[in-house]
Amino acid sequence: MQxxxxxxxxxxxxLFLDMLIMVFMLISGKPEVTLSSFIVAAAVPVITxxxxxxxxxxxxxxxxxxxxxxxxxxxxPVFHSAVFSVIGILAFIVQRIIPFMLLGTVIKKQKNISxxxxxLERMRLxxxxxxxxxxxxxxxxxxxxxxxxxxxSMKLKGLYTSKRSAMLHPIRTMEFIIVPMLFKSLxxxxxxxxxxxxxxxxxxxxKTSYFDVRLRSVDLIFSFAALAILTASTxxxxx
Numbered sequence: 001m002q003x004x005x006x007x008x009x010x011x012x013x014x015l016f017l018d019m020l021i022m023v024f025m026l027i028s029g030k031p032e033v034t035l036s037s038f039i040v041a042a043a044v045p046v047i048t049x050x051x052x053x054x055x056x057x058x059x060x061x062x063x064x065x066x067x068x069x070x071x072x073x074x075x076x077p078v079f080h081s082a083v084f085s086v087i088g089i090l091a092f093i094v095q096r097i098i099p100f101m102l103l104g105t106v107i108k109k110q111k112n113i114s115x116x117x118x119x120l121e122r123m124r125l126x127x128x129x130x131x132x133x134x135x136x137x138x139x140x141x142x143x144x145x146x147x148x149x150x151x152x153s154m155k156l157k158g159l160y161t162s163k164r165s166a167m168l169h170p171i172r173t174m175e176f177i178i179v180p181m182l183f184k185s186l187x188x189x190x191x192x193x194x195x196x197x198x199x200x201x202x203x204x205x206x207k208t209s210y211f212d213v214r215l216r217s218v219d220l221i222f223s224f225a226a227l228a229i230l231t232a233s234t235x236x237x238x239x
Contacts, residue, residue, distance in 0.1 A: 036233035
């Protein structure tokens with residue numbers, strides 16, 4: 001077996017952090033919990049060395065978190081208008097999604113499909129759940145590539161002239177994008193099915209992994225530290 005030098009955490013640890021943050025987000029809507037969730041998620045790219053992704057998400061989180069706290073604490077009449085209220089709702093939603101996006105970026109950049117599916121198989125999870133997670137990580141990046149290919153094709157045929165034109169005719173633009181995406185999805189599904197069959201997805205025997213997938217002391221320490229930080233955030237009052 002070969003050890004992935006870039007991967008510090010096991011895939012199960014990253015998925016556990018996702019579920020842990022989700023539970024605390026559902027339990028409490030306090031800004032302290034939101035801030036602690038981002039700190040826990042941000043510690044992962046700091047340890048693994050993904051500083052570029054961390055900076056982008058940190059700036060995005062700081063903007064939305066600061067804006068929401070600003071309109072929530074400053075009792076100015078202008079902040080009670082419909083426009084600022086809608087933006088505040090969007091800021092509240094986005095700032096709570098960013099920790100999951102950050103952890104997802106780490107998994108995408110530092111884990112391949114084998115390093116994700118093999119630990120889940122060792123946990124005796126149903127095959128349907130494992131396949132769903134594997135397809136999600138395989139298919140979502142291809143959606144982005146397909147989208148830009150469709151936009152370039154529309155430009156060549158004169159169907160997409162500018163962003164302004166797309167906004168003025170949203171129904172027509174969605175039709176030109178969604179229909180090719182649906183046909184492309186069918187082809188992608190067939191390709192993924194063939195790839196799964198080639199890799200022996202129907203084999204019921206015990207499978208081995210090329211990579212060394214196992215829980216280490218850093219996984220356990222970080223998981224308990226994240227649990228302690230999130231638990232403490234439910235009783236701390238900062239804002």
